Amino acid sequence: MEELLQQHHPQQALVLAREAVAIDPGDLSAESALGDAATATGNMQEARTAFESAIVAAERLSPGARKHYLPDLQEKLGSLPAVATSQ
Secondary structure (H helix, E strand, C coil), rough: CCCHHHHCHHHHHHHHHHHHHCCCCCCCCHHHHHHHHHCCEEEEEEEHHHHHHHHHHHCCCCHHHHHHHHHHHHHHHCCCCCCCCCC
């Protein structure tokens, strides 16, 4: 999916990432790929949800592995526009 994003095919990447998450919900790689693809297509709410799920998955890893994934995922989540709330 990363290759599709690099080749400027974000819609195809999004379709594949959604399929990967449907097959294995909560999988770190699938959720992260969905977040990247959703960001590339402008679907910020879907990206936020996917990155949040990827963070939850990363927090279940060993401390060494966690250090490898969490900073990047937190940065990606933090770079998304704030979600508008209705009152």
